Amino acid sequence: MDLFGKLSTYDFGGVHFRLDKATQLRAIVAVHDSRLGPALGGCRFIEYDTDEAAYEDALRLARGMTYKAALAGLPHGGGKSVIIRPRHHFDRVALFRAFGKFIDDLRGHYITAEDSGTGLEDMEIVRTMTKHVTGVDPAHGGSGDPSPFTALGVRRGIEACVKFKLGKNSLEGVHIAVQGVGHVGYHLCKELHAAGAKLTVADVDKLKSERAQREFGAAVVDIAAIPTVECDVFAPCALGAGINDDTVPRLKARIVAGAANNQLAEPSHGDDLHARGILYAPDYAINAGGLINVAQEVKGYDAKASREKTLKIYDTIYDICERSKRLSAPTHKVADIMVEEKLAAVVRA
Numbered sequence: 449m450d451l452f453g454k455l456s457t458y459d460f461g462g463v464h465f466r467l468d469k470a471t472q473l474r475a476i477v478a479v480h481d482s483r484l485g486p487a488l489g490g491c492r493f494i495e496y497d498t499d500e501a502a503y504e505d506a507l508r509l510a511r512g513m514t515y516k517a518a519l520a521g522l523p524h525g526g527g528k529s530v531i532i533r534p535r536h537h538f539d540r541v542a543l544f545r546a547f548g549k550f551i552d553d554l555r556g557h558y559i560t561a562e563d564s565g566t567g568l569e570d571m572e573i574v575r576t577m578t579k580h581v582t583g584v585d586p587a588h589g590g591s592g593d594p595s596p597f598t599a600l601g602v603r604r605g606i607e608a609c610v611k612f613k614l615g616k617n618s619l620e621g622v623h624i625a626v627q628g629v630g631h632v633g634y635h636l637c638k639e640l641h642a643a644g645a646k647l648t649v650a651d652v653d654k655l656k657s658e659r660a661q662r663e664f665g666a667a668v669v670d671i672a673a674i675p676t677v678e679c680d681v682f683a684p685c686a687l688g689a690g691i692n693d694d695t696v697p698r699l700k701a702r703i704v705a706g707a708a709n710n711q712l713a714e715p716s717h718g719d720d721l722h723a724r725g726i727l728y729a730p731d732y733a734i735n736a737g738g739l740i741n742v743a744q745e746v747k748g749y750d751a752k753a754s755r756e757k758t759l760k761i762y763d764t765i766y767d768i769c770e771r772s773k774r775l776s777a778p779t780h781k782v783a784d785i786m787v788e789e790k791l792a793a794v795v796r797a
């Protein structure tokens with residue numbers, strides 16, 4: 449594998465590896481950029497077919513964290529860690545203790561948190577080995593479930609898009625189709641319902657969509673139908689790559705704004721949305737509420753400060769919309785440029 453070639457493709461940064469035979473720990477910490485502060489990002493614990501796939505996942509995810517933190521105005525760079533899940537029996541406590549030692553050895557250059565495959569219990573184990581960890585138990589100064597903050601930020605981002613595109617100051621009567629009503633989607637529906645929006649939802653898990661129907665009067669449609677619902681806003685809150693060759697031509701919404709990470713299957717799908725006159729709220733700009741909340745933990749958790757900073761996602765999204773119009777450029781490119789300008793300014797300072 450062309451290790452340094454990959455680093456240069458993702459415009460890195462540094463990568464750290466740790467093998468601990470006793471616990472079967474095989475971990476990678478990717479620090480994409482530290483110009484704005486210590487790198488912050490979650491720890492993914494899943495099976496990978498190859499070590500190369502794990503390496504590339506860490507690089508890709510860490511780079512995304514740099515962009516998310518910078519645009520949210522956080523004093524953090526982007527990092528991510530990956531633990532390759534052992535295929536055979538392993539001792540989870542010992543494994544996460546070894547991982548905690550690895551993080552501690554990096555002396556705060558990277559701060560870890562939860563991600564796919566890890567949870568609060570794991571971070572509690574990591575906490576016994578290092579202070580460079582967030583997402584711990586609220587009883588130990590942790591920030592708890594990030595989903596309500598992510599949902600709050602998405603609601604603010606939707607409000608900004610609705611103001612910009614539809615000229616409305618409120619969500620009263622605005623029809624929003626929410627794809628996926630899991631952790632974030634559920635809290636988002638709660639926010640939108642309270643703001644007077646009309647909801648249509650879909651989830652592969654029928655119990656979840658029925659809960660949204662019961663609690664928020666949402667109409668329920670099949671998962672195949674949700675991207676093509678006749679509505680004002682399509683809010684992807686399930687998996688990534690929902691905006692793709694198949695869905696872009698069939699979307700009926702005038703705005704795409706939701707919580708899912710990596711919504712565009714390819715960057716060119718952002719260009720396609722722009723060409724169709726559909727306003728897209730860049731995913732890492734609108735879904736930063738959870739990261740904002742976790743970042744508060746680093747300096748001593750304060751829920752009020754998290755909320756205030758998350759509310760500002762409105763301004764960020766509105767700013768992106770205005771620049772996009774002024775430059776006749778797609779919003780996902782505008783957001784990238786805004787981040788790159790911020791990072792370049794730090795170098796010059």
Ligand code: NAD
Nearest residue numbers: 594595598628630631632651652671685686707708709738
């Ligand atoms: P989750 O797993 O709790 O919810 C996802 C929901 O989507 C589930 O209910 C699932 O059944 C449903 N789903 C899966 N495939 C679907 C499909 N094809 N159609 C409709 N529904 C489908 O996850 P979450 O924590 O709510 O995160 C949702 C998205 O937001 C993810 O992309 C995640 O990366 C992103 N995100 C989450 C947070 C956070 O704070 N949890 C922060 C930033 C970004």
